[in-house]
Amino acid sequence: xxxxxxxxxxxxxxxxxxxxxxxxxxxxxxxxxxxxxxxxxxxxxxxxxxxxxxxxxxxxxxxxxxxxxxxxxxxxxxxxxxxxxxxxxxxxxxxxxxxxxxxxxxxxxxxxxxxxxxxxxxxxxxxxxxxxxxxxxxxxxxxxxxxxxxxxxxxxxxxxxxxxxxxxxxxxxxxxxxxxxxxxxxxxxxxxxxxxxxxxxxxxxxxxxxxxxxxxxxxxxxxxxxxxxxxxxxxxxxxxxxxxxxxxxxxxxxxxxxxxxxxxxxxxxxxxxxxxxxxxxxxxxxxxxxxxxxxxxxxxxxxxxxxxxxxxxxxxxxxxxxxxxxxxxxxxxxxxxxxxxxxxxxxxxxxxxxxxxxxxxxxxxxxx
Amino acid sequence: xxxxxxxxxxxxxxxxxxxxxxxxxxxxxxxxxxxxxxxxxxxxxxxxxxxxxxxxxxxxxxxxxxxxxxxxxxxxxxxxxxxxxxxxxxxxxxxxxxxxxxxxxxxxxxxxxxxxxxxxxxxxxxxxxxxxxxxxxxxxxxxxxxxxxxxxxxxxxxxxxxxxxxxxxxxxxxxxxxxxxxxxxxxxxxxxxxxxxxxxxxxxxxxxxxxxxxxxxxxxxxxxxxxxxxxxxxxxxxxxxxxxxxxxxxxxxxxxxxxxxxxxxxxxxxxxxxxxxxxxxxxxxxxxxxxxxxxxxxxxxxxxx
Numbered sequence: 001x002x003x004x005x006x007x008x009x010x011x012x013x014x015x016x017x018x019x020x021x022x023x024x025x026x027x028x029x030x031x032x033x034x035x036x037x038x039x040x041x042x043x044x045x046x047x048x049x050x051x052x053x054x055x056x057x058x059x060x061x062x063x064x065x066x067x068x069x070x071x072x073x074x075x076x077x078x079x080x081x082x083x084x085x086x087x088x089x090x091x092x093x094x095x096x097x098x099x100x101x102x103x104x105x106x107x108x109x110x111x112x113x114x115x116x117x118x119x120x121x122x123x124x125x126x127x128x129x130x131x132x133x134x135x136x137x138x139x140x141x142x143x144x145x146x147x148x149x150x151x152x153x154x155x156x157x158x159x160x161x162x163x164x165x166x167x168x169x170x171x172x173x174x175x176x177x178x179x180x181x182x183x184x185x186x187x188x189x190x191x192x193x194x195x196x197x198x199x200x201x202x203x204x205x206x207x208x209x210x211x212x213x214x215x216x217x218x219x220x221x222x223x224x225x226x227x228x229x230x231x232x233x234x235x236x237x238x239x240x241x242x243x244x245x246x247x248x249x250x251x252x253x254x255x256x257x258x259x260x261x262x263x264x265x266x267x268x269x270x271x272x273x274x275x276x277x278x279x280x281x282x283x284x285x286x287x288x289x290x291x292x293x294x295x296x297x298x299x300x301x302x303x304x305x306x307x308x309x310x311x312x313x314x315x316x317x318x319x320x321x322x323x324x325x326x327x328x329x330x331x332x333x334x335x336x337x338x339x340x341x342x343x344x345x346x347x348x349x350x351x352x353x354x355x356x357x358x359x360x361x362x363x364x365x366x367x368x
Numbered sequence: 369x370x371x372x373x374x375x376x377x378x379x380x381x382x383x384x385x386x387x388x389x390x391x392x393x394x395x396x397x398x399x400x401x402x403x404x405x406x407x408x409x410x411x412x413x414x415x416x417x418x419x420x421x422x423x424x425x426x427x428x429x430x431x432x433x434x435x436x437x438x439x440x441x442x443x444x445x446x447x448x449x450x451x452x453x454x455x456x457x458x459x460x461x462x463x464x465x466x467x468x469x470x471x472x473x474x475x476x477x478x479x480x481x482x483x484x485x486x487x488x489x490x491x492x493x494x495x496x497x498x499x500x501x502x503x504x505x506x507x508x509x510x511x512x513x514x515x516x517x518x519x520x521x522x523x524x525x526x527x528x529x530x531x532x533x534x535x536x537x538x539x540x541x542x543x544x545x546x547x548x549x550x551x552x553x554x555x556x557x558x559x560x561x562x563x564x565x566x567x568x569x570x571x572x573x574x575x576x577x578x579x580x581x582x583x584x585x586x587x588x589x590x591x592x593x594x595x596x597x598x599x600x601x602x603x604x605x606x607x608x609x610x611x612x613x614x615x616x617x618x619x620x621x622x623x624x625x626x627x628x629x630x631x632x633x634x635x636x637x638x639x640x641x642x643x644x645x646x647x648x649x650x651x652x653x654x655x656x657x658x659x660x661x662x663x664x665x666x667x668x669x670x671x672x673x
Binding site: 062079087095104105108110318319 | 610613
């Protein structure tokens with residue numbers, strides 16, 4: 001604290017003078033700051049025209065992607081590949097959870113594309129329309145939502161929907177033995193995605209049922225790795241996430257087979273999801289803002305690239321089921337419709353249809 | 369032995385150098401332990417991330433931290449991943465932070481120490497500044513989101529917004545440390561200057577500011593060190609999890625090193641969570657330490673003058 005007695009003596013000398021000077025210094029610094037920004041303005045503001053006028057004929061501009069942490073690895077891979085061919089396009093990819101992305105970025109108009117591991121909800125659709133944003137849905141693949149337990153949990157290999165609802169529903173079971181008699185008398189340690197996650201919404205709706213709700217006393221996180229770590233760390237743990245995270249960590253945790261109600265246990269894998277046998281297979285979407293697609297050429301080109309490659313190995317390498325050909329066709333014609341048909345069409349990226357047997361997996365799964 | 373000595377020790381309590389002063393020695397030992405604890409923890413952290421970053425424990429894996437890592441964009445393949453866009457993003461963000469906080473912080477400190485009258489109002493301001501220094505950083509992120517993005521409609525996740533949100537966060541620290549530095553300039557020097565006929569402004573400019581500058585710089589540097597490592601405000605204002613080009617300008621979307629490290633920590637494959645992440649941490653620490661070193665050099669130069 002500053003209470004030196006000498007100060008009061010000289011207080012009156014020229015306080016006003018220094019005040020004015022100090023104020024001016026601050027004003028100048030702020031002006032300098034905003035001046036610098038003004039100069040950069042042309043590049044920043046998301047338009048398809050960027051200041052650096054690339055002569056190579058490739059597109060430039062900014063594409064902002066947010067949303068589902070499940071779709072994030074796909075979007076990231078697409079962005080990386082697209083970026084190689086179009087270095088002037090600035091793509092940023094975020095992992096915010098499906099709901100979080102809609103609410104905080106897509107609906108306010110801050111992002112062009114939102115990844116979603118479930119369909120857009122009615123409230124979200126309405127909120128978007130109120131903000132003059134029209135989301136366009138495109139399925140880009142499918143996922144096998146995976147339940148996993150600790151490697152040492154040798155008492156459980158397969159669970160039914162009813163048991164899952166019993167464990168994860170409101171007032172859920174406290175101990176393993178509450179669900180099945182031959183399970184140990186140990187308390188559950190539950191790890192799952194946060195409420196902003198589409199994985200959470202999909203599971204709640206599919207397994208617990210429309211009217212029900214998810215229990216709230218579990219460890220919830222947007223970071224699927226934390227779920228994996230939690231399960232790895234405790235024998236009594238159980239958790240769920242997108243298949244890709246199980247795929248990468250198969251040696252650390254044990255995936256559970258799921259009985260969807262017909263008495264047969266199906267293990268989580270790309271094959272079972274693709275064949276439509278796995279009961280927790282689910283579609284993965286991207287939602288593109290109509291105005292971004294129409295007005296921002298970078299977004300248009302990127303979405304075309306995304307859709308063209310959504311049936312390729314790019315998706316299956318990450319650990320998801322690629323989209324099938326009919327979905328790709330449908331999405332491409334949607335783009336043409338929205339853009340107005342006058343677009344130049346596939347920009348040489350369409351050649352990636354290597355995955356022949358992508359089948360109609362995702363059709364099945366979207367019914368799940 | 370201890371029981372015997374207790375009585376005699378209290379007698380020569382003031383004899384601090386006493387060889388049998390076992391309680392004093394224990395206390396000194398405890399304090400030394402407390403000091404070493406901090407260093408030890410930093411040491412463990414450094415060794416740990418360095419081992420991971422250079423893959424020293426696994427001879428078959430490549431070094432994660434190499435020139436390629438520093439110069440290339442992020443990738444979904446761990447051995448191609450790089451930190452370049454986030455590194456540039458962090459540097460640009462720090463420019464915004466410096467431009468935004470130093471003039472305001474030093475100006476506020478000068479006013480509070482040299483000019484403000486001692487009354488309730490200034491006390492309230494002082495109290496507020498002290499409290500602001502303790503506000504969780506997420507809150508500053510939310511403030512940045514609400515104020516800069518929603519109200520002022522500055523671009524979402526841009527360098528400018530990120531820098532200003534983080535700038536707000538460290539502003540109280542800058543003000544408090546600058547205040548202390550200015551306060552520590554001896555009054556005799558001010559009086560001497562005024563006695564020579566200098567005006568208040570001349571005194572502040574020629575005597576107080578140069579005298580306080582090393583202290584101001586030290587405090588500001590420490591605050592910058594905190595700023596470059598902040599993640600939470602960046603998450604709130606929408607700094608990108610992954611971005612492939614460095615920001616084209618201060619209004620373009622950006623990612624910073626801590627944000628990029630956070631992204632890597634969430635990747636499915638363990639190569640990212642251990643190797644690439646460690647390389648990112650070492651880079652961040654290196655940038656931070658070299659920033660501090662540069663600032664200390666500057667400070668020493670001023671001190672000599």
